Amino acid sequence: MASCSSSAAIFTTLRPMAILSNNSRNFHSLRPHLAPFLKFKPSSKSSLLSISVVRKMPRRNLQVKSVAAPTESVAGFDEMVSGTQRKYYMLGGKGGVGKTSCAASLAVKFANNGHPTLVVSTDPAHSLSDSFAQDLTGGTLVPVEGPISPLFALEINPEKAREEFRTVSQKNGGTGVKDFMDGMGLGMIADQLGELKLGELLDTPPPGLDEAIAISKVIQFLESKEYNMFTRIVFDTAPTGHTLRLLSLPDFLDASIGKILKLRQKISAATSAIKSVFGQEETQQNAADKLEKLRERMIKVRELFRDTNSTEFVIVTIPTVMAISESSRLCASLRKESVPVKRLVVNQILPPSASDCKFCAMKRKDQTRALGMIQNDPALSSLTMIQAPLVDVEIRGVPALQFLGDNIWK
Ligand SMILES: Nc1ncnc2c1ncn2[C@@H]1O[C@H](COP(=O)(O)OP(=O)(O)OP(=O)(O)O)[C@@H](O)[C@H]1O
Numbered sequence: 001m002a003s004c005s006s007s008a009a010i011f012t013t014l015r016p017m018a019i020l021s022n023n024s025r026n027f028h029s030l031r032p033h034l035a036p037f038l039k040f041k042p043s044s045k046s047s048l049l050s051i052s053v054v055r056k057m058p059r060r061n062l063q064v065k066s067v068a069a070p071t072e073s074v075a076g077f078d079e080m081v082s083g084t085q086r087k088y089y090m091l092g093g094k095g096g097v098g099k100t101s102c103a104a105s106l107a108v109k110f111a112n113n114g115h116p117t118l119v120v121s122t123d124p125a126h127s128l129s130d131s132f133a134q135d136l137t138g139g140t141l142v143p144v145e146g147p148i149s150p151l152f153a154l155e156i157n158p159e160k161a162r163e164e165f166r167t168v169s170q171k172n173g174g175t176g177v178k179d180f181m182d183g184m185g186l187g188m189i190a191d192q193l194g195e196l197k198l199g200e201l202l203d204t205p206p207p208g209l210d211e212a213i214a215i216s217k218v219i220q221f222l223e224s225k226e227y228n229m230f231t232r233i234v235f236d237t238a239p240t241g242h243t244l245r246l247l248s249l250p251d252f253l254d255a256s257i258g259k260i261l262k263l264r265q266k267i268s269a270a271t272s273a274i275k276s277v278f279g280q281e282e283t284q285q286n287a288a289d290k291l292e293k294l295r296e297r298m299i300k301v302r303e304l305f306r307d308t309n310s311t312e313f314v315i316v317t318i319p320t321v322m323a324i325s326e327s328s329r330l331c332a333s334l335r336k337e338s339v340p341v342k343r344l345v346v347n348q349i350l351p352p353s354a355s356d357c358k359f360c361a362m363k364r365k366d367q368t369r370a371l372g373m374i375q376n377d378p379a380l381s382s383l384t385m386i387q388a389p390l391v392d393v394e395i396r397g398v399p400a401l402q403f404l405g406d407n408i409w410k
Pocket residue numbers: 094095096097098099100101102123125127239347348349388389390391392393394395396
């Protein structure tokens with residue numbers, strides 16, 4: 001269809017990348033062909049961009065429509081990459097907007113710019129393995145092949161992490177203990193424990209608990225000497241709702257566990273009886289120590305999220321009214337929780353085209369309207385907007401992520 005000629009050119013040029021996504025040499029041989037379509041130069045007219053088209057068309061400058069903002073967005077990657085102290089980047093947003101692709105591409109870019117980097121998925125529905133086209137499951141650090149500096153990936157197994165918490169917590173507030181204590185005439189303490197609702201919390205864990213545990217697990221990893229080397233940690237977080245709950249969860253758990261630990265003294269009066277519930281090996285002291293450790297780690301998670309010197313939350317969105325409305329709420333909540341946020345990636349922006357088919361013209365109109373919303377949004381307008389182009393293939397494998405990263409993190 002002639003009306004979408006530049007898009008079609010991208011389609012034909014990019015398609016082989018999907019097949020050869022892990023073949024660096026082939027991919028790089030394609031790059032010169034891709035570049036003209038993806039490097040936009042602002043023209044003097046604010047809503048138009050100038051693009052040089054070299055394939056299937058005479059070499060000349062065309063005025064093409066674009067939804068891109070008048071000024072080319074720059075992510076400020078220089079600032080992100082500078083310094084050797086450890087920095088944490090948390091990428092989050094509505095489901096399906098491209099969080100994983102953006103997080104993985106940022107990790108690759110850091111590693112290619114000299115930072116030993118760890119990319120972590122705390123989303124219970126992991127897609128890092130799919131994004132890197134490599135098996136990264138198993139809950140341990142797995143090296144990613146390709147980048148110049150070491151890049152490791154970690155997918156936290158939420159079930160396993162939650163199980164750990166469940167074991168400790170059930171021994172300190174689950175129904176088993178409550179029933180037992182009722183039987184022992186210690187109902188009052190049991191009621192107090194029951195009020196903490198830890199049993200319920202674990203039976204139907206709220207969104208956010210998995211992530212809190214996952215992040216605390218990462219902190220645990222990073223405390224050990226062998227992981228000192230990592231200077232950039234990129235988190236691919238779960239969709240917005242989980243993130244918001246995660247932010248308040250450490251406070252909630254901190255309070256709950258704090259109360260349990262206070263009750264510990266009262267419970268110790270019945271130590272010998274309780275020992276039989278906790279079993280021979282697992283003494284009350286052990287369980288209390290574990291809880292104390294968990295509480296400490298939750299406090300660290302909370303501190304990490306709010307540390308302006310080391311942490312930044314990057315919101316990823318797409319140019320639709322729904323996604324931008326959700327991003328606005330996320331941004332406001334992050335600010336309310338004192339989480340540092342200064343960048344907004346608007347992903348999947350239609351590339352410029354000399355003329356559009358009906359579908360593309362409608363889509364472009366929608367995207368332009370959605371971008372306008374950002375400029376008028378009290379929360380989002382203050383963020384640095386980074387525009388990422390829509391490409392016509394799935395972004396899979398290091399070379400593809402490198403390509404995407406070079407177009408986002410400038
Ligand atoms: N700029 C882009 N151009 C084309 N496709 C893209 C782009 N960004 C992401 N995608 C595709 O969109 C799909 C969803 O991307 P991704 O998994 O990164 O999103 P997500 O926000 O992490 O999703 P989830 O919330 O399900 O974890 C993938 O198939 C990915 O290849």
